[in-house]
Amino acid sequence: MVDLRQYTLHPGQRDALIDVFDQELVDGQEQQGMHIVGQFRDLDDPDRFVWLRGFPDLPARAAALNGFYYGPVWKEHGPAANVTMKDSDNALLLRPIELGDRYPALDAHRPPVGATEIPSSVVAGAVYHRASLDDGFTEFFTDQVAPALAGTGAGLAAVFETLVAENNFPPLPLRDEVVLAWFAVFPSDSAYAEHRRQVDASPTWQNKLLPEIVCRSVAPPQQLRLRPTARSQFR
Numbered sequence: 001m002v003d004l005r006q007y008t009l010h011p012g013q014r015d016a017l018i019d020v021f022d023q024e025l026v027d028g029q030e031q032q033g034m035h036i037v038g039q040f041r042d043l044d045d046p047d048r049f050v051w052l053r054g055f056p057d058l059p060a061r062a063a064a065l066n067g068f069y070y071g072p073v074w075k076e077h078g079p080a081a082n083v084t085m086k087d088s089d090n091a092l093l094l095r096p097i098e099l100g101d102r103y104p105a106l107d108a109h110r111p112p113v114g115a116t117e118i119p120s121s122v123v124a125g126a127v128y129h130r131a132s133l134d135d136g137f138t139e140f141f142t143d144q145v146a147p148a149l150a151g152t153g154a155g156l157a158a159v160f161e162t163l164v165a166e167n168n169f170p171p172l173p174l175r176d177e178v179v180l181a182w183f184a185v186f187p188s189d190s191a192y193a194e195h196r197r198q199v200d201a202s203p204t205w206q207n208k209l210l211p212e213i214v215c216r217s218v219a220p221p222q223q224l225r226l227r228p229t230a231r232s233q234f235r
Helices: 014-030 058-069 072-082 137-151 189-201 203-216
Strands: 002-009 035-042 048-054 085-099 122-130 156-162 178-186 217-228
Touching: 002 014, 014 035, 014 048, 014 058, 014 072, 058 072, 072 085, 085 137, 085 178, 122 137, 122 189, 122 203, 137 156, 137 178, 137 203, 178 189, 189 203, 203 217
Parallel strands: none
Antiparallel strands: 002 048, 002 085, 035 048, 035 217, 085 156, 122 178, 122 217, 156 178
């Protein structure tokens, strides 16, 4: 399971948060049993930081979050992170439907502390807001949407949907929503732009799939276009 977390930051503070996060907070969290899958700059919002944090199960989530947020690493470096944040409550608890080869395993390579080279890749995707888990959206996505995305160059790295469960670490709120979220990796901005060009030019997508997505959704889909940070595994 993962938390998908999207933070709205005070203007101009994203690089400051990423410096603290990459250099001080990634390893401290993983020492508590979490998997910091990926952390990203939102390419469409200069004041948004997006990240994915994984856990083996719900009991492990509670233990890891308690260990970290009441431990020495957060006590030392948490204030420097918190001062950058305007809103940190946009968080969803998700379970995997499909994880592909591009989704990093726990032991995947991570650049070391001090790394500064930002990848040229784009991690892109979408969050679809649903009425319920039994609405048939997952089957519709798997049978129709995923193959269409693959045909435009978006080979899926991961697909998630909401894990309905009580929040077992209340100090960090979770949104009470049902969603499906997908992610794909593109090697460059131009590769992502070509994917978008093909989607925009596809009669199947524009005349059939997109109207069906909108009809099945309770809010407009959120498009994600993300740049991995220097220490992100997901890239």
